[in-house]
Amino acid sequence: MTKLSVNINKIATLRNSRGGIIPDVVKAAVDVQLFGADGVTVHPRPDERHITRKDVHNIRPVIKTEFNIEGYPSREFIDLVKSVRPHQVTLVPDPPEAITSSSGWDTIAHFSFLQEVISEFKESGIRTSIFIDPVEEMISKAVETDTDRVELYTEPYATGYAKDREKAVAPFVAAANLANKLGMKVNAGHDLNLENLAYFNECIPFLKEVSIGHALIADALYLGLERTVASYKALLKKN
Ligand SMILES: CC(=O)[C@@H](O)[C@H](O)COP(=O)(O)O
Numbered sequence: 001m002t003k004l005s006v007n008i009n010k011i012a013t014l015r016n017s018r019g020g021i022i023p024d025v026v027k028a029a030v031d032v033q034l035f036g037a038d039g040v041t042v043h044p045r046p047d048e049r050h051i052t053r054k055d056v057h058n059i060r061p062v063i064k065t066e067f068n069i070e071g072y073p074s075r076e077f078i079d080l081v082k083s084v085r086p087h088q089v090t091l092v093p094d095p096p097e098a099i100t101s102s103s104g105w106d107t108i109a110h111f112s113f114l115q116e117v118i119s120e121f122k123e124s125g126i127r128t129s130i131f132i133d134p135v136e137e138m139i140s141k142a143v144e145t146d147t148d149r150v151e152l153y154t155e156p157y158a159t160g161y162a163k164d165r166e167k168a169v170a171p172f173v174a175a176a177n178l179a180n181k182l183g184m185k186v187n188a189g190h191d192l193n194l195e196n197l198a199y200f201n202e203c204i205p206f207l208k209e210v211s212i213g214h215a216l217i218a219d220a221l222y223l224g225l226e227r228t229v230a231s232y233k234a235l236l237k238k239n
């Protein structure tokens with residue numbers, strides 16, 4: 001069964017909007033695991049617009065499933081990740097001013113940088129994943145960085161889903177097959193939601209994990225966090 005890692009960035013967005021401690025991000029991390037999540041994902045951005053470095057340290061001790069930390073591998077990010085030793089680190093190419101993640105790595109142009117950073121994390125015993133577009137050349141080069149996994153950037157799938165889901169999912173099926181053939185495990189994430197998740201999970205071979213945040217937290221405003229996590233998990237049961 002594909003694992004669900006709940007990204008709790010947007011819990012921190014709400015908390016930061018008034019500068020207090022409500023909602024409690026650590027409690028959210030505990031609860032999503034109690035409600036069935038297979039992991040917790042956070043993305044501590046340089047401006048700390050949502051998840052702060054302090055949050056990362058506070059969440060680590062309550063992880064009973066898996067902890068996945070996403071971010072651009074600046075020196076500060078690398079040192080933060082190595083200090084808390086999550087189960088997985090997911091490298092994204094986001095510049096500091098990015099509104100959100102909007103592409104995968106150019107693994108050809110940034111090959112040496114990625115190879116160096118991945119080696120440093122693996123030496124610390126941390127599983128590595130790199131955010132990637134479903135482009136054959138990028139995936140073929142990714143394997144040479146020695147990354148454990150790739151995370152397919154699924155915004156183009158989500159955008160194209162309503163118009164033509166078969167066309168939207170096709171590049172991701174090919175990408176997952178290629179990554180598997182090259183020996184890399186396959187994660188996916190960005191803009192997945194209750195509407196588009198089941199079809200993606202049904203079509204994508206070898207899918208290990210999805211990380212979902214924005215839509216899931218928005219759904220929880222209506223359904224409640226427990227029912228929402230259970231609803232996403234139910235969509236990931238392979239039929
Ligand atoms: C890598 C990815 O797709 C998500 O982690 C996304 O970057 C979420 O970041 P925000 O919550 O800041 O939009």
Ligand SMILES: NCC(=O)COP(=O)(O)O
Pocket residue numbers: 007041070151188189190191192211212213214215216
């Ligand atoms: N890696 C994707 C992630 O963690 C959450 O992305 P989104 O669901 O907030 O778009």
